[in-house]
Amino acid sequence: MKQLTSRESEAESAGEDLLPGTLPGTLPEALRAELIAFRRDMHMHPELGNQEFRTTAAIKARLEKAGLTPRVLPVGTGLICDIGTDGGTRSGDTPILAMRADIDALPIPDTKTECAYRSTVPDRAHACGHDVHTTVVLGAGLVLAELHRQGRLPRPVRLVFQPAEEVLPGGAADAIEGGALDGVGRIIAVHCDPRVDAGRIGLREGAITSACDRLEISLDGPGGHTARPHLTTDLVTAAARVVTDVPALVGRRVDTRAGLAVTWGRIESGHAPNVIPQHAELSGTVRCLDIEAWRQAPDIVVAAIDEVANLHRAKSEINYVRGVPPVVNDGAVTALLHDAMVARRGPSAVENTEQSLGGEDFSWYLERVPGAMARLGVRPPGERTVRDLHQGDFDADEHAITVGVELFTAAALLDAATREA
Numbered sequence: 459m460k461q462l463t464s465r466e467s468e469a470e471s472a473g474e475d476l477l478p479g480t481l482p483g484t485l486p487e488a489l490r491a492e493l494i495a496f497r498r499d500m501h502m503h504p505e506l507g508n509q510e511f512r513t514t515a516a517i518k519a520r521l522e523k524a525g526l527t528p529r530v531l532p533v534g535t536g537l538i539c540d541i542g543t544d545g546g547t548r549s550g551d552t553p554i555l556a557m558r559a560d561i562d563a564l565p566i567p568d569t570k571t572e573c574a575y576r577s578t579v580p581d582r583a584h585a586c587g588h589d590v591h592t593t594v595v596l597g598a599g600l601v602l603a604e605l606h607r608q609g610r611l612p613r614p615v616r617l618v619f620q621p622a623e624e625v626l627p628g629g630a631a632d633a634i635e636g637g638a639l640d641g642v643g644r645i646i647a648v649h650c651d652p653r654v655d656a657g658r659i660g661l662r663e664g665a666i667t668s669a670c671d672r673l674e675i676s677l678d679g680p681g682g683h684t685a686r687p688h689l690t691t692d693l694v695t696a697a698a699r700v701v702t703d704v705p706a707l708v709g710r711r712v713d714t715r716a717g718l719a720v721t722w723g724r725i726e727s728g729h730a731p732n733v734i735p736q737h738a739e740l741s742g743t744v745r746c747l748d749i750e751a752w753r754q755a756p757d758i759v760v761a762a763i764d765e766v767a768n769l770h771r772a773k774s775e776i777n778y779v780r781g782v783p784p785v786v787n788d789g790a791v792t793a794l795l796h797d798a799m800v801a802r803r804g805p806s807a808v809e810n811t812e813q814s815l816g817g818e819d820f821s822w823y824l825e826r827v828p829g830a831m832a833r834l835g836v837r838p839p840g841e842r843t844v845r846d847l848h849q850g851d852f853d854a855d856e857h858a859i860t861v862g863v864e865l866f867t868a869a870a871l872l873d874a875a876t877r878e879a
Contacts, residue, residue: 670817
């Protein structure tokens, strides 16, 4: 990735002094406090994918208060808002820089016991940081709108608040169909990372997440008495062998560097200790680091399941739900995020990050336009305990909101200063 100094001469020609700490678009203290309150309110009122009506209304109201014209997506939740365009449309052939946030929550309970803004909705929680992502894009939009009013935003920006990221294959398709990428030249996003200290970001060129699919299996047999398993299909044993043998078989049928992994999240069968059941159900995920191996994964996984089930005389029914490909960061857009963070906080605020086995539907945007996702540090500096994502006690150091807003505003200004129309 190029350092900021390689861009300074170009930026000076655009009329901006890009020395660290002097780039416009920092977060005013009053707005910082407002954004923290917005995030906490959202955290207290989590909504699942495609049900984010309150969240959508709150974002829309704040953008309209700022004089902007957000457009709710045709699916009824999520919205798009342009800044620096004429009437919400493209300004000539000027390519738009899009900033994407996901707005949905998870179907798990909030287990934080000493938190004034814990979830008020049973079995619902913002345990993946989407409330932080949303607040970052909202805050960046408000700052950039003010810069636009001052005549200091040379290129248009689009805010994309996407529903249903947690619902495979993801709400990105609905956002794209609703016009999220119309006229867009580049798109950026952040994802909370509890392994990175607040005040820092992690970057990686190329694949930064994995592909993720969902697997649902039904196994059936005649059932019988546990005293005579040889006269029937021992369905519990068959299910157990699928759980243990299928991941091992799959791992031997692709290059191990592809990282193709089957992991189970649920297994159910039986009602009594002395009855061999007639039905068993299993569900889990298929994850893959390599996009070519991901394309082969359905055939490989289904064949392995059928082989194990047949060996134990169980009838299998498999529902393989295609999810998302890996998020593959574009080199130039990754460099843009790097330079933006360096401009705000210096080189020490950027660290390299590894490819995660987590899935993210931001990948669907990158199938169409260049873009990049940064890992936004949310761990309180000095804290040793990592509150992992998708856990009921997850929380974020709210300093990350300031960092994310200023990262995105800097990216918008640097993008405008260095990219050809």
